[in-house]
Amino acid sequence: MNPAPGTDELADFALALIGSRFSVSPKRLHAPGPSAEQLRRIVEAAGTAPDHRELRPWRLLRIAAAQRDALADLFEAALLERDPAAGEAERAEARVKAHRAPELLLAVAKLQPPHDDVVEHERYVTLGAALMALLLTAHAMGFAGMLTSGRALRSGAFARGLGLADDERPVCFVSLGTASEVRRHPRTAADQWLADWAPRRAAP
Numbered sequence: 001m002n003p004a005p006g007t008d009e010l011a012d013f014a015l016a017l018i019g020s021r022f023s024v025s026p027k028r029l030h031a032p033g034p035s036a037e038q039l040r041r042i043v044e045a046a047g048t049a050p051d052h053r054e055l056r057p058w059r060l061l062r063i064a065a066a067q068r069d070a071l072a073d074l075f076e077a078a079l080l081e082r083d084p085a086a087g088e089a090e091r092a093e094a095r096v097k098a099h100r101a102p103e104l105l106l107a108v109a110k111l112q113p114p115h116d117d118v119v120e121h122e123r124y125v126t127l128g129a130a131l132m133a134l135l136l137t138a139h140a141m142g143f144a145g146m147l148t149s150g151r152a153l154r155s156g157a158f159a160r161g162l163g164l165a166d167d168e169r170p171v172c173f174v175s176l177g178t179a180s181e182v183r184r185h186p187r188t189a190a191d192q193w194l195a196d197w198a199p200r201r202a203a204p
């Protein structure tokens with residue numbers, strides 16, 4: 001199947017793909033996650049995102065199974081940084097986040113080097129577009145996923161523990177796996193997003 005642009009077939013396919021994707025919490029993701037080859041294709045799809053001046057202003061850090069305990073240490077340290085009195089249960093809850101999804105990626109925005117034509121927020125637009133392409137491709141392959149952030153990502157110590165440079169920002173985690181349950185919710189009609197622009201009238 002290779003429907004051409006401009007055909008109903010391709011439009012219906014695209015809308016069916018996009019319309020049937022829903023985020024699935026890492027708590028409801030289980031094995032299998034994507035294989036190495038599937039992950040490569042998913043990340044290549046992400047790389048098609050619009051990118052002003054081709055700055056490639058993002059990267060993905062894969063947290064392999066062998067590194068999940070080290071990530072859990074960072075989550076726990078971030079919790080203790082903001083709440084030194086956190087108890088055993090809260091610490092365990094912070095740690096478990098590192099272990100849920102079969103595939104766990106960290107989406108990182110790269111803010112340097114500066115470019116005269118590209119303001120900073122354009123870099124986040126590129127990353128957002130990349131993440132949507134990633135989620136849709138994973139969905140097309142039968143996987144579910146979700147973007148999550150959380151307070152740990154606002155901790156400087158957490159970012160340094162991840163090995164990020166000063167000019168990089170940890171934006172969100174990307175969890176991928178097989179859904180045990182998909183919770184669908186209504187989507188928003190186009191008129192909520194779209195309006196015709198008109199120039200302001202000068203005051204009389």
Ligand SMILES: Cc1cc2nc3c(=O)[nH]c(=O)nc-3n(C[C@H](O)[C@H](O)[C@H](O)COP(=O)(O)O)c2cc1C
Binds near residue numbers: 023147149
């Ligand atoms: C950068 C980013 C971070 C997010 N972080 C969280 C989060 O920590 N917790 C959460 O419940 N949803 C978070 N969300 C929202 C979910 O990823 C998801 O978009 C939302 O639940 C709507 O689900 P849908 O994709 O099925 O429409 C985040 C979204 C983005 C774009």
